[in-house]
Amino acid sequence: MNKQNNTLVLSAGLLIVAVAFTRLFPHPPNFTALGAMAVFGGSVIKDKKLAFVLPLGALLLSDVCLQLFTSTKGFYGITQFFVYASFIIITALATLMQKRSVANIALAAVWSGAIFFALSNLGVWISSTTYPKTLAGVGACYWVAIPFYKNEFFGNFVLNSVMGNAFYSAILFSAYTVLERKVNLQKAIA
Numbered sequence: 001m002n003k004q005n006n007t008l009v010l011s012a013g014l015l016i017v018a019v020a021f022t023r024l025f026p027h028p029p030n031f032t033a034l035g036a037m038a039v040f041g042g043s044v045i046k047d048k049k050l051a052f053v054l055p056l057g058a059l060l061l062s063d064v065c066l067q068l069f070t071s072t073k074g075f076y077g078i079t080q081f082f083v084y085a086s087f088i089i090i091t092a093l094a095t096l097m098q099k100r101s102v103a104n105i106a107l108a109a110v111w112s113g114a115i116f117f118a119l120s121n122l123g124v125w126i127s128s129t130t131y132p133k134t135l136a137g138v139g140a141c142y143w144v145a146i147p148f149y150k151n152e153f154f155g156n157f158v159l160n161s162v163m164g165n166a167f168y169s170a171i172l173f174s175a176y177t178v179l180e181r182k183v184n185l186q187k188a189i190a
Contacts, residue, residue, distance in 0.1 A: 017061070019058075031167075034087065036109070039109070041091055044173075094108060108169070109169050
C-alpha cells in the first residue's frame with residue numbers, strides 16, 4: 001500500500017472512530033452515526049477486512065465507553081448481537097456500492113435504517129417474553145416498534161435511523177471527499 005492509500009485509510013479510520021464517539025453525546029433515540037459509519041466503511045475502504053474491522057471496532061469501543069462512562073448500558077444482552085449483525089450486513093452491502101454518488105448514499109441511508117430496524121427488533125422479539133413466539137408475536141413486536149419514539153424530535157424509530165444515517169453520511173462522505181481531493185492534489189503536485 002502506497003503512502004497516498006495509507007493516508008486515506010488512516011483518514012477514513014479516524015473519521016469512523018470520531019463518529020462512533022458521537023454516541024456519547026445526547027441525541028434523539030437512534031439518531032446516531034452507526035449506519036452511516038458502516039456504509040462509509042464498506043464503500044470507502046478497499047481492504048475488505050478493514051472495511052469490517054474499523055466500523056465494528058469503533059462500535060465496540062463506543063459500547064465500552066457507554067458502559068464505563070455513562071448511565072446508558074453499553075452491553076444490553078442478546079439484542080446487541082442482532083445490532084452488530086445488522087452492521088455487518090450493512091457493511092457487506094456497502095462494499096457492493098459501485099459509485100459513491102449522492103443518490104447511492106441517500107439510498108444507503110434508507111436501506112441501512114431499514115436493516116437496522118428489522119434486525120434489532122427481531123432481536124427484541126427473540127429475547128423478550130412480552131411477545132409470543134409466533135408470526136403474530138413478531139408482527140406485534142414490529143408494530144409496537146413503529147411509533148415507539150413518536151414523541152421524539154424526528155418522529156419514530158425508522159425515521160430517526162434514516163435521518164441519522166443521512167446526516168452523518170453527509171458529514172463522513174463530504175469530509176472524506178475533501179481529504180481525498182487534497183491527497184490527490186498533493187500527489188499531482190509531487
